[in-house]
Amino acid sequence: MTPSAAPRLRRALLRAGAFGAQSAAQTGLPQLGLSVPVHSADELLQALRVLEHRRLSATLLIPAALALQEAATVRAAAQAGHEIAGTGSAAGLAALDVAACQSVAAWEAGETEPGWAGWQALAARGVRPLPLPGPTPQPGQTVRIAPAELAARLDELHTNGFRPSPVRELSGLRRATPRDLLLHVYAQTVEANFTRQHHVIDLTQRADGVMRVAPLPSAPDPLPLPRTIPTAELHLDSARIVGLAARGALGAYRAYLRSLKDVGRALQERPELHGAQAVFAVTLFYAPLEQAGFTLLELPPARARVYALGFRVLRLVHGTTQASSVLVPKMAWLPRDEFLKRYG
Template identity: 30%
Template sequence: MRWRATILGLLGYVGLPYLLVQRLNLGLVREGQQRRKALALTFDDGPDPATTPAVLDALREAGARATFFVIAGRAQAHPDLIRRMLEEGHGVEAHAARHVHAWARTPWGAFLDPLRATRRVSAVKGRPVRLHRPPHGAYTLATVLGQRAAGVTGAHWSIEGRDWHPASTPDGVRQRVNALAFPGAVVVLHDAGPGARNTVPMLPDLLSDLKERGYALVPLEELDGAAPLSLRNLPRRLMRGVDRMFDRLAGTRPAGGRADNLFRVGLVRFPLSGITLQGGVPLPKGTPAAEFHVNNPLLVDLGLRRSLRLAREDFRDLARDLQTRPELQGAQVVFCLSALSPLLATLGFETHDLSPADTRRLRGWANVLRWAYGSDPRAPTPKLSVMSRGAFVARYGEGAALSGPWKKT
């Protein structure tokens, strides 16, 4: 009986907080909405007079603002750096009083740390701290209760730069953040400690990359829709996890290698029988094909009209993938099975009806997606949208004109 009580105690103290808070981020701020092309850069473990000024210089030069999660003792030792952060429009929030993983602390120590960090950082800042990010983003039940007692909201991230990893390099961190960046993302980097050796040299180039791609770089509290993840929004969070698992299993990747692309694409064998393309060209089952899927969170947040404009631009990346990704070289057609066929028809795709069995299966899945993302649960009839490889590359490949009502400006 004693071992059962021990296991139940560990599940309640570590297991459930790990699953619900640390992994799913329930109750934490982890990202904003995707309708505005903005993201929040956050920096942990500072301030450090040896490295933080270079981070601040790079942000100022780029006209970017960020959020710093600071260690209380370092903030008290370097109030001039905290003052500079605030004067230059950055957010300053609490990271820790002692930088120790929550699982390596006593329950009482894990409970007290958010209170102590919040109180001490607020005193240096001269105004109340509203957010707290524990070391390593790690949680126990005591951490959750400590945040509540301190009156702060937990803050996590949706993109980890991994600048702290021994195998990371400045260019590798830059490439990783560029590939994973999406509207509403919260990026975690470090302005002090081991991560600073990568972040400091690569930051000016990363800021230039993101600005060139049209991103506004804002403090976390100014990120549109950045709010604690609630039970109501949990299905959306879970569905994104399902998408990632599917992509790994199927070898599907974002078009252009960018997570903010509206489409994900992978090589498959064409799954349907009895399809004939316009012009009388048969499309046999098993033909190598590039199947694309829609980036559902981006589609929902942008709305259909803005998504149409973005689709024409992002199909250029997909056309480039057809020509450069080795696994897509043999794809003979580009297709999608979805309820978006009327929209895809305006972008040049043929539309074909599906069998009753395929229609029922795909309509059921479409209804699940609409429920998870809070859309109208009545999904239109799913259909096949398809275009030959040659026609797709001619329409969206290098040199194709961006004309018409969806031209991106």
């Protein structure tokens, strides 16, 4: 195995639960596991000042050498409610325990992970790899923010409705399984390719955002428009809508309505959507759209069967346990002017 392949394999195994690795599930809550890597005394103090100013706690990723050097500060951080987690070589675990005056139970997985032998040694001591952070904030997931970026990023997270917390406090935190790895592979291949090929615009920056939108150069059947008219197709963020629906239909419906306003802003602000003369979606969740003023259209039978199969696959992938009472999708649509009148 090449040196570059070994870390990738370890990350894949960690996503599947190797060495007791943890995973964070999307629960529909705006909670976000925040980890902050600190590599110097100045970074540690900077992170603590920012977090104290905002009355927040986080998971501090601290190398053992720094913990010994700044033992009093690390101890005070732990007493203030921050989670102390290790990073780098596993040989520093005992020193980190001493500095924090508590048993460290988590270790960073990712940029400075300790290698095969290190993970084995940590697992033998009951130390679990933290969930691998995502590239963008997602409800119930984790994010890694450097101290220099912390103040600005926390302001952004607050604006978008996220509630940062130490990773250990995530309500959906659990032992990872092979299914988590499969979900990651699906997201990085099938969903990423679809997004790229169809130029899908992500509108889920808010914690309860559930919509994405794609510009189309035509008006597909059965829209009552000339085929050459540009349109905009709505797509749901499946993982988010499953999480919200698990918390209750009312919360999911409200998220729907707020997300339609996100689409309204995108129609007015995104150049690629300026020509779209209608907004439509093909979905099993058409009832909320009908309540929101959309007109429903029956799909041609063959297309309806294809979409229904695709939606069944999505339900399996995202693990929803609630059986849908609707088996046949429909198209819901609004003319652009009417959509903007309601949601612009």
